Amino acid sequence: MPNRGDRGGSRTRAHIADVATGLFLERGFDDVTIAEVAAAAGVSKVTVFAHFAKKEDLLLDRLPDVVEIARAAVRERADDVGPVTAIRQTLLALAEERHGLSVLAEGIEPFLRIVVAAPTVIARLRVFEHEVEVALAEELASDRRFTGDAALLAGLVVAAYRVVVVATVRRRLGGDDLADIAAAHRQRLRRAFDAIEHGISAEPRPPARP
Template identity: 35%
Template sequence: MTGLRERKRARTHAAISEAAIALFLERGFDEVSVAQVAEAAEVSKRTLFAYFPAKEDLVVHRFADHETEAARVVLARPPDAGPLAALRDHFLDGLRRRDPITGLNDVPEILALTRMVVEAPALRTRMIRFQEASERALAEALQDTAGVPALTARLAATQVVGVHWLLSMDNSRALLGGQSADERCPAAVADAGHAFALLSEGLAAHL
């Protein structure tokens, strides 16, 4: 019974999300109300809020798996790999795989979602909370595995997450401006290498 209940919840969650994203992309995030999303998904507003506490969560949850991604990379790195090197390699691999979180993905549906996040003030504000959660998780992972003091871990996490975000936004803006992912890729890889080199020079004594 528990498995059936969880599957039903997952289907409802997916249905609400898909209805919301379709409406947002068609009409604009600010032009669609929660009531309209609930109607399109054939659920009550109360049910919708049980799954998504805020309107912004209907979009940001698409990035939920990435919120603790940097922390997971640090925790899962090989014993002989430093945290910063592991994070750099993971980001570069994401560029090669065209992972949407790197901003280097020009699939039309993903690009449209990226444009919405970039252009909607409420979503940009919500992404700040996403970044803060990423920083906290990464700081904890650095403390646990790199043996650095709490302040050092927090400062390092803030810099790393900030660099990730800046690189991703630069890539997204390039693609939204008309470049293809393949055209942008060499510059994206070069920018990432430069950014992590700067981080390494500043953090090498600790990480």
């Protein structure tokens, strides 16, 4: 159980991230400095860096949750449920509740615009994908119920989810109806995980005309 210091640290971290995100939404990511975030949050720059290694992490403060969600899906599944099914169910549940990590939350478009407009944030996301992949592979490798290729499965899962999320982000920024986007997101998730479990069947191309 976390102690009071841990809870206080979590509150401070969340407060700093909230203040930073507000500033980024107001002025843009590149036009806000760490010093300005610290001043607005009422803390020192040292305190900011004690909680966030990089400026990009202030905006992406929820991403560490992804690692624990992925690990928990594998670790806490029932013995008769495979890891692919468990991860699929977890991601579908996030989509159903419009969780922020599914990019289906209401009103998330301004946040997404900041992300896609900042090359350093995109670069941080790519690094984080690798971190999630490594963590998931470690969890699979340590699970005695799983006898497959942990690194390969983790790579496939992360790549598949990236494809689904990128398509969803594009539609959200394109102004499509959120209910339609959510339905398509869930459908594509199912197709992606079907492909991981059963392989991709391609329709044969029609013969070329003479």
